[in-house]
Structure formats: structure tokens, C-alpha cells
Amino acid sequence: MGKIKLNNIRVHARHGCLKEESIIGSDYRVDLEVSADLATPSVSDNLSDTVDYVHLNNIVKEEMAIKSKLLEHVAKRILNRIFSEIESITIAEVSVSKINPPIGGDVESVSVIISSNK
Template sequence: MGIIKVKNIRVYAHHGCLKEETIIGSDYRVDLVVKVDLSKSARTDELSDTVDYVFLNRVVREEMAIPSKLLETVAQRILDRIFAEDKLVKKADVSVSKINPPIGGDVEMVTIKMSQKANK
């Protein structure tokens, strides 16, 4: 088994419960960790035998582009897409962070993290 990490994917998106957040938008950070059997790709040296991190980055960017009230909704969409489109993924963790959230204080970021395992 192995792990592929795509860290600090920076995205400007329009998520939030406040109308202003969906109009103005803000900066986000997404971190993704997928668990996958890397033994075959280590032997074959073929991209088709592993999970392509370009694919992972694309899924994050496409799902972050769809406005949602809650970060949990965005994270679940990312997980759903990963498992639907790449059967090699055994487990995935996604963290979605809103940078400088409008919560009335000096807060660097708020983060939600969700994990999911592949259906057997």
C-alpha cells in the first residue's frame, strides 16, 4: 500500500452561507491524501497503474468551482468524484480550508477534514 499526497492546492472560490461570500469569493486551500496500492506502478513505471495527481488536482479545481454554502458539501463532492472516477483509490482524506474567514476575529483559516473508504 502507498500514499499519494497533493498538498496546498490554492483556489479562489465562492463558498459560504453569507451572500457576500458567494459574490465576492475568497481564497481556499485543499489538501488531499489518497491510499492506493503502488506496488504495480513501482514495477511497471506506467501512469495507468497508479492514481494520477493531475487527475486529483483537476477534480479538486472543478468541484471547488461549484459554489456551496458549506465546505463539507464541497469535500464530499471531491470524495465522490475520486471514488467514482478512479477505482484504484482505497481511501481518501480531503481537507478544505477557508483562508481569512469572515468570522469576526483574526483567524488564519478554518478547515474541515473528511475521510472515506472505497466500497468493496
């Protein structure tokens, strides 16, 4: 078993409950960690034997491009796609963070973290 992490995937997206958020958008950070059996690729050195992190990054970018009111909804969609498209992943955790959220205070970010087993 092993883990693959994608850290600080930065995207601009239009999530939120406020009308302005869906028009102007905000900056987001997504962190992703997945677990899979990495024994074979550690020996074979073949991309086809492992979890392709380019694929993971594309899932994150595509799901972040779909408007949602809640970060929880976006995070769950990302997890669902990961499990449906990449069979070898057994556990995944995704953190979706809104940078400078419009909550009436000096807050760097707000994050939702969801993890799931296959």
C-alpha cells in the first residue's frame, strides 16, 4: 500500500451561495491524497501500473469548473469520480479550500475535508 498526494492545486471557480460568488468567482486550493497498492509500479517503472496523477489533477479541475453552492458538494463529486474512474484507489481524501471567503472577517481560507473508502 502507498499514498499519492497532490498538494495545492490552485483553481478559480464559481462556488458559493452568494450571487456574486457565482458571477465573479473565487480562488480555491484543493489538496488530494489517495491510497493504492504501489508495489507493482515501484518495481515495473510503468505508468500503466500506477495511479496517474495527471488524471487525478484533471478530475479536480473538471469538477471544480462545475458550479456548486457548497464545498461539501464539490468535494464529494471529486471523490465519486476518483473511485469510479480509477479502480486501484482504495481510500481517498480531498480538501477544498476557499481563499479569502466572504464571511465578514479577516480569514485566510475556509476548508472542507472529506475522506472515503471505496
